Amino acid sequence: MNSTFDKPVKAIILYDSQSVGGSTDRLIDSIGKKLAESGAYVEKARCKANGDFSFVSEFDLVLLGAPIYYLLVASQLSGALSQSNLRTALKGKKVALFVICGSPEPMAQLLYLPQIKMNLDNPVILAEKVFPPGKTGDLQTIAAFVDSIVAAYGKAN
């Protein structure tokens, strides 16, 4: 069963990928669809390291996600977090984090999610998820991730 938000929620998925139409694009569309089924208004935006992220203030919920290339979170998302006003824009925001990778989940939790978290300044982290090989298209895994976000969002209010 789908969990639903108990009030209107504007969500944005900020992401990066070196590919177009690859596993990240497909995963983001599936996450966005599930969030919309849970009652959220959803937008998505590809990050630019030198972008202006002041628009993030319009959103109640921000998902940050990117694949791993050569042991590092994709450069436009990690660059945006370290170089632009994204870090400030996320201060105090409700966020959910995910990475997409070719490594097993425990290794990715140790090596990759911290690369995003170390560049955040006091957000409210509702959920974090590693999508290892074979899970980026797994609708049950995606639904469970979105349900965990919806449940934590309700508790954080």
Ligand SMILES: Cc1cc2nc3c(=O)[nH]c(=O)nc-3n(C[C@H](O)[C@H](O)[C@H](O)COP(=O)(O)O)c2cc1C
């Ligand atoms: C050039 C390249 C380097 C990669 N390096 C890593 C890595 O260091 N660690 C890892 O866990 N996965 C690595 N991967 C796997 C990707 O994170 C994974 O395939 C992801 O789904 C790619 O997303 P995309 O289809 O949106 O490009 C690499 C993939 C590519 C193509």
